Amino acid sequence: MLRISGGIDLLYGVHYLIRKEEIVDTTKAALLEGITEDEPEIRVYLNKQVAYVKRLNFPADVEPLGSIELEIKAESSASLAKIVDWLAPPTKDGVVLFELKVEEL
Secondary structure, eight states, X not given: OXXXXXXXXXXXXXHHHHHHTTOHHHHHHHHHHTXXXXXXXXXXXXXXXXXXXXXXXXXSSOOTTOEEEEEEXXXXXXXXXXXXXXHSOOEETTEEOOOOOXXXX
16 A cells, blocks of 8 residues: 655645546545544545556555555544545536635645
């Protein structure tokens, strides 16, 4: 399992790929499903082979050849909700309704 720690700046690449690949709704569903109940954190897995070619894929389970674990922690549930909205903002009919700036997190 690959694990890297750091600040919000480590998510810029993920933010970019979500928009490039037009997978905002898929990402939102994966992030919401990955929220833990006891702490303000999200844990999702990314397909390692797909990530190697700079794309995103959220597999249903940890894969036999290994996955990349993406863990996002926040100080509060409200902060975590803002991070989710920054990465995958609300949409209507596939169109993003608003974009948060990183300074708003």
